[in-house]
Amino acid sequence: MSVPLTVLLSLLLVCTCTGSRTPQTCTTCKFPQHSWDTVPVSFHSAQQLTDSSGGFSQDNLDIISKFPLVTIEKWQGVKAEDSSNKSVFLWEEDAMIKAAKQIKAINENISVIVWFDTMLIYTGWNMSGTGLNTTLNPDIDSACATGHFRPAEFLEKHEQYLLKNTSGLPALEPWSHCHIYDHSKDFVRQYWTDMCLNMTATGVIDGCGADFSAMEQNSWKAHTVPKIAQELGLDNATATAWAAGHRQMMKDTTAALGNGLLVAKDGLELGDHANGVLHEGCQAVNDTVFTLQNLTARAKAAGNPKWVYQCHGEGQINALAAFLIGAGDGHYFSCGGWNDGADGHWIDDLFSKPLGAPLGDGVYDASKGCWTRSFAKGTKVTLFPANRTGFIDWGQW
Numbered sequence: 001m002s003v004p005l006t007v008l009l010s011l012l013l014v015c016t017c018t019g020s021r022t023p024q025t026c027t028t029c030k031f032p033q034h035s036w037d038t039v040p041v042s043f044h045s046a047q048q049l050t051d052s053s054g055g056f057s058q059d060n061l062d063i064i065s066k067f068p069l070v071t072i073e074k075w076q077g078v079k080a081e082d083s084s085n086k087s088v089f090l091w092e093e094d095a096m097i098k099a100a101k102q103i104k105a106i107n108e109n110i111s112v113i114v115w116f117d118t119m120l121i122y123t124g125w126n127m128s129g130t131g132l133n134t135t136l137n138p139d140i141d142s143a144c145a146t147g148h149f150r151p152a153e154f155l156e157k158h159e160q161y162l163l164k165n166t167s168g169l170p171a172l173e174p175w176s177h178c179h180i181y182d183h184s185k186d187f188v189r190q191y192w193t194d195m196c197l198n199m200t201a202t203g204v205i206d207g208c209g210a211d212f213s214a215m216e217q218n219s220w221k222a223h224t225v226p227k228i229a230q231e232l233g234l235d236n237a238t239a240t241a242w243a244a245g246h247r248q249m250m251k252d253t254t255a256a257l258g259n260g261l262l263v264a265k266d267g268l269e270l271g272d273h274a275n276g277v278l279h280e281g282c283q284a285v286n287d288t289v290f291t292l293q294n295l296t297a298r299a300k301a302a303g304n305p306k307w308v309y310q311c312h313g314e315g316q317i318n319a320l321a322a323f324l325i326g327a328g329d330g331h332y333f334s335c336g337g338w339n340d341g342a343d344g345h346w347i348d349d350l351f352s353k354p355l356g357a358p359l360g361d362g363v364y365d366a367s368k369g370c371w372t373r374s375f376a377k378g379t380k381v382t383l384f385p386a387n388r389t390g391f392i393d394w395g396q397w
Helices: 005-018 057-065 093-105 150-156 186-200 225-232 238-254 288-302 317-326
Strands: 042-046 071-072 111-114 208-211 261-264 276-280 309-311 333-337 363-365 370-375 381-385 389-393
Touching: 042 111, 057 093, 093 111, 093 186, 111 150, 111 261, 150 288, 186 208, 186 238, 225 276, 261 309, 288 309, 288 333, 317 333, 317 370, 317 381, 317 389, 333 389
Parallel strands: 042 071, 042 333, 071 111, 111 208, 208 261, 261 276, 276 309, 309 333
Antiparallel strands: 363 370, 370 381, 381 389
16 A cells, blocks of 8 residues: 655654654565566666656656666656646655656566665755755755755754764765765664655655765765765764764665665675665776676675666667676666656667577687677677777677
8 A cells, every 4th residue: 555755754753753663664665677688777867847746758658667677866856847837846755756656557567766865965956946045054055956855854954863063063065065964873864764665665666775875986985984074074983973874774774675775876885785786887898897797706605695786877889798798697787867867768779689698707808808798699799998899799589
């Protein structure tokens, strides 16, 4: 049974303010169904200009429904209009749920993720949609105006949820000047987990994004106490507590999602505090191949847990060749432009042809400076990393 988001969030506010709550887990979350029948692909984007419901248009749905794994970004419905082309304000969560319902109505087995942020509290949007709203956070930059984040007002009006710097003021993330969740506190960690679980409780959402899981650099190696203290203006003790709490919150959320996904940003996070990753960048270079092969080796050493790794490319054959040379089970070639809808992100000539499971690992021939790999349905892939050029010789089909 689907529960209205307004009811869920009302309950959440009561629980987090009083300290009492009923433990939640996701019982409806569906893990994505990986297949080698064709190129394993995923989609990550949003449609800004929508009707007053915030859902995808039919032409977008026709494309999106071809992907087994879909992430709805926080721009969904941000430029919604009614039938007379008048602007309509929508909360991003409501638009996400509407879009997820549309996708599930076409294919209930598609795994749908909604994109949240583990650090930034987005507050800069205006009801009018113009200019920056500095009411809740006078120091914001334009990057903190993304989406229409419903819990922002509660969080900003209850400063115990905000991380404080050495001056006792709310800490600012340097890229966006957003305020930051204080994950050193258990009730703040629980609040974030419950925000995600309240979305999955609708029955049409299977997990959450964990943006800034690895800081603004999208590198877990940047998630260190000295780096965090420097970037956020914290003392060592506060930075230590926040770093540990941030990681713990993600571990707790991953566990609570059951068969769902928490999607972080760096492959090093897989198996520690997240079971999914969206890596920004899937280039036709050796590093892409090595990263994918190493992830497969790590998964094998860990007993082949259910992990998802998305290598986000641009749909170009060179990047796809690099992906196919290195990819293993649970790996996806990810497409989408964050907020430009689905048009142009499904490439039939690449994504619809039969592939088959890999017949072995990608092999590098140093004398020729190239990688090769063959697949069960006759396809052979070649990559020349020095000049970032790839070729795919599709088998008979």
